[in-house]
Amino acid sequence: xxxxxxxxxxxxxxxxxxxxxxxxxxxxxxxxxxxxxxxxxxxxxxxxxxxxxxxxxxxxxxxxxxxxxxxxxxxxxxxxxxxxxxxxxxxxxxxxxxxxxxxxxxxxxxxxxxxxxxxxxxxxxxxxxxxxxxxxxxxxxxxxxxxxxxxxxxxxxxxxxxxxxxxxxxxxxxxxxxxxxxxx
Amino acid sequence: xxxxxxxxxxxxxxxxxxxxxxxxxxxxxxxxxxxxxxxxxxxxxxxxxxxxxxxxxxxxxxxxxxxxxxxxxxxxxxxxxxxxxxxxxxxxxxxxxxxxxxxxxxxxxxxxxxxxxxxxxxxxxxxxxxxxxxxxxxxxxxxxxxxxxxxxxxxxxxxxxxxxxxxxxxxxxxxxxxxxxxxx
DNA sequence: ACCTGAACACCGTTCAAGT
DNA sequence: ACCTGAACACCGTTCAAGT
Numbered sequence: 001x002x003x004x005x006x007x008x009x010x011x012x013x014x015x016x017x018x019x020x021x022x023x024x025x026x027x028x029x030x031x032x033x034x035x036x037x038x039x040x041x042x043x044x045x046x047x048x049x050x051x052x053x054x055x056x057x058x059x060x061x062x063x064x065x066x067x068x069x070x071x072x073x074x075x076x077x078x079x080x081x082x083x084x085x086x087x088x089x090x091x092x093x094x095x096x097x098x099x100x101x102x103x104x105x106x107x108x109x110x111x112x113x114x115x116x117x118x119x120x121x122x123x124x125x126x127x128x129x130x131x132x133x134x135x136x137x138x139x140x141x142x143x144x145x146x147x148x149x150x151x152x153x154x155x156x157x158x159x160x161x162x163x164x165x166x167x168x169x170x171x172x173x174x175x176x177x178x179x180x181x182x183x184x
Numbered sequence: 185x186x187x188x189x190x191x192x193x194x195x196x197x198x199x200x201x202x203x204x205x206x207x208x209x210x211x212x213x214x215x216x217x218x219x220x221x222x223x224x225x226x227x228x229x230x231x232x233x234x235x236x237x238x239x240x241x242x243x244x245x246x247x248x249x250x251x252x253x254x255x256x257x258x259x260x261x262x263x264x265x266x267x268x269x270x271x272x273x274x275x276x277x278x279x280x281x282x283x284x285x286x287x288x289x290x291x292x293x294x295x296x297x298x299x300x301x302x303x304x305x306x307x308x309x310x311x312x313x314x315x316x317x318x319x320x321x322x323x324x325x326x327x328x329x330x331x332x333x334x335x336x337x338x339x340x341x342x343x344x345x346x347x348x349x350x351x352x353x354x355x356x357x358x359x360x361x362x363x364x365x366x367x368x
Numbered sequence: 369a370c371c372t373g374a375a376c377a378c379c380g381t382t383c384a385a386g387t
Numbered sequence: 388a389c390c391t392g393a394a395c396a397c398c399g400t401t402c403a404a405g406t
């Protein structure tokens with residue numbers, strides 16, 4: 001990549017990080033281009049879709065989340081591991097409103113730039129879920145897509161200002177339907 | 185109201201019903217004005233906000249839902265009554281995507297045209313919930329706002345195409361966390 | 369190769385001008 | 388009293404023209 005192109009690419013990304021965090025996944029692309037001091041065409045050249053831009057920004061975190069799902073867990077029982085992972089995801093998406101809506105749209109769209117991230121996140125969750133189910137600590141009639149859907153719904157709840165003051169409680173209610181916590 | 189104004193009012197409403205059902209609560213107001221064959225100013229004169237237009241369209245159904253929450257129930261136990269009512273709401277909002285998102289935004293906004301509808305829907309749910317709780321058939325640590333939030337989240341899930349095939353199952357999972365169904 | 373910014377087709381909202 | 392539609396300030400997306 002040419003030096004000027006590289007500079008623009010990095011600048012767009014840096015600005016997009018801030019703007020997406022502030023305005024959510026539906027933030028104005030024009031606004032990003034403006035703040036990055038590049039033309040609209042430059043933004044589109046580097047990131048042909050909104051998803052492509054989101055993907056680069058989110059990839060790192062989602063890879064970390066997928067990795068943490070498979071981490072040794074240090075003696076942590078599978079139900080606690082699943083719960084901790086769910087809390088991690090929600091804490092992250094809470095900083096980026098609407099991101100899980102974009103993910104939900106991408107999971108059925110193989111051509112979306114976000115598709116691979118969705119699938120790996122869903123799979124990571126499915127593996128944690130399966131281990132908890134095997135230990136008799138999670139509702140057995142749930143699949144990976146169900147967990148993904150419930151995560152998305154919880155993220156949506158956290159994004160609604162009217163529900164924010166009850167969001168932690170609702171998290172407990174919903175995860176309570178998934179995980180049957182026990183002492184051993 | 186003058187005869188021409190009345191005609192425009194009715195025409196806008198008739199068109200809006202169709203367009204909101206087809207495109208959801210975020211449908212283009214310009215599109216509605218166009219299809220109703222009125223100027224934008226006419227639409228705004230009769231309905232100063234999107235919420236005002238939505239409110240007129242939804243009021244009838246929400247009043248019916250609030251009424252059905254208080255219906256004698258014909259020997260139906262409170263847990264079954266609550267579940268049946270939840271199914272009714274979800275079935276309705278499923279035909280009008282995004283409506284519960286608008287409701288969620290309006291519940292904390294007393295100036296919104298939708299506010300009264302939100303509150304009465306929340307209250308109706310809260311009464312059903314309280315009866316089920318009194319019978320020991322619903323999770324006791326839930327308030328009206330929690331039920332409203334869970335309804336909204338379920339409506340959101342039904343609106344996501346990627347989750348549609350699991351939506352009925354997710355409804356069972358989430359309501360399972362609220363209602364503890366028993367035989368007597 | 370890469371960049372710019374105008375152009376196009378859309379929004380929501382307001383308001384001067386008409387009847 | 389009511390209506391119209393242009394005007395304004397925004398979008399996302401594309402593309403001719405420049406370097």
